[in-house]
Amino acid sequence: MDNNAFLFQAMVYLAASVIMVPLAKRLALGSVLGYLLAGILIGPAVLKFIGGEGESLMHSAEFGVVMMLFLIGLELEPAVLWRLRKAILGMGGLQVLITSVIISGIAFYAGLPWQSSLAIGMALALSSTALVLQTLAEKGIDKTTAGRSAFAVLLFQDIAVIPMLAFFPLLAITGLANPEAASHSAGGWIESQSAWMRTLIITGAVALIIVGGRYLVPPIFRLVASTQLREMFTATALLLVVGIAVLMSSVGLSPALGTFLSGVVLANSEYKHELESDIEPFKGLLLGLFFIAVGASINFELILEHPLLIFGLVLALMFVKAVVLLIIGKAFELRIDQNIIFSSSLSQVGEFAFVLLSFSLTEGIVARSNVEILMAVVAISMSLTPIAFFLNEKIVLPFVDKRLSNNVKEQREADTVEEKNPVIIAGFGHFGNIIGRFLRAHGIKATILDIDSNRVDFLRKMGFKVYYGDASRYDILLAAGAAEAKMVIIAMDDAEKRLQMIETIKKHFPDLQMLVRSSTREDTYDQMNAGILHIYRETIDTSLRMGVDALKILGHRAYSAQRAARTFFRYDEQKLKDLSKVRNNEKEYINQAREYIEELEAIIQADNQALHLRKDLGWDEDSLIADEKVKKDE
Amino acid sequence: MAKVLILFAHPAMEKSRIHKRLVEHIPKSTDVRFHDLYERYPDFDIDVPYEQHLLLKHDVIIFQHPFYWYSSPAIIKQWLDLVLEHGWAYGTGGRALAGKKFMNAISTGGSKNSYTAVGRNKFSLSTYLLPFQQTAYLCDVEYLPPFVIHGTHRLSEADMDLHALQYEQMLLALGADRISKPEIESCVYMNDLVPIPQAIQS
Structure with missing residues (x-):
């Protein structure tokens, strides 16, 4: 060719x-x-x-x-x-x-x-x-x-x-x-070798991979890594795989077996x-x-x-x-x-x-x-x-879901009388389970809805009152007691489902308070538009807490850092509300990515104001010192 | 007419017997504003502009709180430190509060007698409240005598109800500007102006 x-x-x-x-x-x-x-x-x-x-x-x-x-x-x-x-x-x-x-x-x-x-x-x-x-x-x-x-x-x-x-x-x-x-x-x-010789060679090759992988390869990689040439590292990695493949084929074993083996040997290595x-x-x-x-x-x-x-x-x-x-x-x-x-x-x-x-x-x-x-x-x-x-x-x-939720309904009818929980938690993954456990620790009973049926079984065994089902559906919510509950905590992963659920609740259970998790600013806007008052952005608290620790490590006093984070939080929530109003007026965005960039631009521009966020003047001596100076001059 | 702002501070309101009743008896009127500091700022993150805006809108500011270690619960101190800014409440150009009235409405376990030279608290309540009084003075604010409920641990339900009514009447009188200057100067506690049986008030 x-x-x-x-x-x-x-x-x-x-x-x-x-x-x-x-x-x-x-x-x-x-x-x-x-x-x-x-x-x-x-x-x-x-x-x-x-x-x-x-x-x-x-x-x-x-x-x-x-x-x-x-x-x-x-x-x-x-x-x-x-x-x-x-x-x-x-x-x-x-x-x-x-x-x-x-x-x-x-x-x-x-x-x-x-x-x-x-x-x-x-x-x-x-x-x-x-x-x-x-x-x-x-x-x-x-x-x-x-x-x-x-x-x-x-x-x-x-x-x-x-x-x-x-x-x-x-x-x-x-x-x-x-x-x-x-x-x-x-x-x-290898075909020409005698049988015992062949066995010996094959065993030797496998041993070479295991021993070499453990003791020879890491130092070689260390040496190559010290050259600071990235392509050399890639070349070495390729050489390793190709070399093992060649070795394996030449002794009549599967190259796949050899590389798999060396992969396992290297699974715990730093490389x-x-x-x-x-x-x-x-x-x-x-x-x-x-x-x-x-x-x-x-x-x-x-x-x-x-x-x-x-x-x-x-x-x-x-x-x-x-x-x-x-x-x-x-x-x-x-x-x-x-x-x-x-x-x-x-x-x-x-x-x-x-x-x-x-x-x-x-x-x-x-x-x-x-x-x-x-x-x-x-x-x-x-x-x-x-x-x-x-x-x-x-x-x-969907067909199976329907049958399952019919079962849910039957079970529900069987135990409506015994308890009516004030809280419904929709979604019991890594977000919902923390809320659920927190409420439980305070003796508040919650009905939990989740879409993962195995998780449902497990939680039932643990004594939680859990239903399998799509919480955005009216019949499931009704079965879960939405008509009598005080509030629903919407903590599912799926933003689309959360919105559907909000709509269902607004339509059928207008008195039910909604506390909603949101993932992105996009979600938050959608939820604001849907009239939700209690919106919880899943990352803001954590990232600010991280920011506080960053400030502390940089030498800021803990309490000042914490107050700064609180101020920033309040400011950011307000900004979000402002931007959500603007956003409704200009609907003509080209695509999501573009929209996000524009959004971020607006936020960062607005952040310049954040530099002038209100400091705690009550604890500030500057104006007192200035005052003293004036008095002295008089 | 005077507008009354009650800055309420109780870190464990659900455990309170007396303040629950007092709060229930606060007149439901647009002229009386109940502001629950621990409820509003659970993390002590006081919104200073908002607080200053509230102060400007009211004439009588009442700090309602249990008396802890001869002073207020911590959030009141935080509030004072942050809200009464130099150049706003006091100091050069700090006249925002001039002419307003401050007052403490306090509950305490100790009896009236315990707050005397011979009692175990040695000093009078008014002495302990001097920091408030002086703060008011520095802001050119009139400091009213305190409203005090003594011996809270010994009060019966009926006693507490009577105190709550007393508080309610005092608030109504303050709101309606019905308390004269000589009356204020003549009393040690504001309670004296709305008498209830002596057996309770001790």
Whole structure:
């Protein structure tokens, strides 16, 4: 490939991703689907920029997966693992085991050799870490019970890939072997060694990674860091990963296993975050390239030849995976709504299936025709995931919510008589729980509404009176006793929901006092417009308290610093009110970001007045001294 | 007509027996303004311009508080320190309060006898209130005799109700400007002008 052709290729890949990924993100489909679409677009099916090299490209781009495992390894501090042990081993282990057994069984029943069936079962049991974690984070549900459970399962799967890769060569069926590819993947020279020598070499390599990672790498990084050249650090980090990959391949082990191992070894080192931020962009780009390659290698002719077979497989596969997850979720006491998010989010097949499938092709475990069909199935199942999320959000969950809240109503009717709490707290996360505990410490009873059903169960066990439900809905509020309560504390995370709730309360419970949390100035304005008197900006007190401490550390007297903060607070609240009036008059803002900048500009300009904020003149001697002087002069 | 401003200071109002009653008996009138300092400034963060604005709008300023360690609760001191600024309340050009009246309305556990040379508090209440009196003097403000409720721990419900009525009547009289200069000069406590049985007032 001459230089120009290389540049042209690079341009095609980059251009395709730059166009498709933001587009896919805009359509709420996630970046992975964007890369896949970009691959399809430039692949043989549409624009034909890349043809047969899609597969070889995939091989080089698999290095992105290797880097991803290195990063996952870096994240795996023992403490984190220990905290999640039950979910990882229990949910993850069961998921991989049960799903592989079922899928293998189906494949075997369909007439494939047992080795192929087993390999397919293991490959298809995995879900897509890249796709799911990104989508959960984008939807803001990564911290819910469902999100955490999904993470635990994905973590187990990612770790399980490594023994799987080690296990696959044992499944090789000699008749299917693909000689050139096999020699390409496993180092040639090692084959010529005797068995015990091979074992020795492999053990030595692993030991080298562990010992080297612990004792050799940190001093090297220290040395490189002392050069103060950032790119040298990046180069060293890359060298580390590439070097381990080469070492592993040359002794016939999976590069992914090696880098993962070194990641874990380095998880507690002081260079952890530096390494992460250096490798991250390479991983991102290479993974992107990997997804492009996947997209480009989807064989559309094949899909057109067997549309029913392939789509049937996709649906059956996702159904089986989802049902297994649903049962596991139930066994681990996830509430039905969380369980539905959990099981549907993990029902696709992941990027590691590509790795395992192409590996099984080169190792001669699964026949080429089957691998091609399965590759298409995997790619389609990934493409369907964002759509599954969408359907979940719009159709399934609202339906489930309704059923759950009907239950709430029934329970409510059962215990209306026994107590009527004066306070309702909507949202019992990190904000609401402090208020709730504070009130409880003073013997004030509160009815709590929360949207996370597992948190609800937990709090119920702790003796709180908690309901699951969307607190912005009239029927839920009624069930929670809004008609009799004195006040409602609106402490949910979601600004949009808070506003909806304010509107519901204004309409149906006009006598209920509202104390509302607000996150941004934007929120505060919206709430002011909605007529809320008690607005609590979640950061102002904390940041001012921090400011007070900063002043104190700079040598100011504690009491003066504290009074200055109080003055500033009062001033800022007033400014907010003033600006909110101005804001209502000029509605024509171009976009949110611009609006924020203008806003900030106005605030900072107004702050110049703050320099002249009223000092405590009663404690000031200046005018007394001036007075004395005048008297003396007379 | 005189406008009355009551600067009320009680750090634990919910535990108070006597002040709760006194406050309930403050006449509901636009001429009497009840201003609860601990409620308004729980963090002692006194809004000086606002306080000065209130002072300017009233003629008689009453500090109503329990008598703690021979003085007022802390917030009154904070209020005095911050609000009565040099150049505004006193000193050169400080004439904002000239001609107004200051007064303390106090509750104390000690009996009237205890605040005598032979009693355990040794000095009279008026002696202890000298800082207030002198503050008033420096601001060119007339300092009225205090309204005092003695022996609060021994008072029965009926006694307290009588004191509350006494306070109410005194406030009405002050608001209506019905108390003459000689009357003020003749009394030790303002209570003397609205007599209730001696057994209670001791």
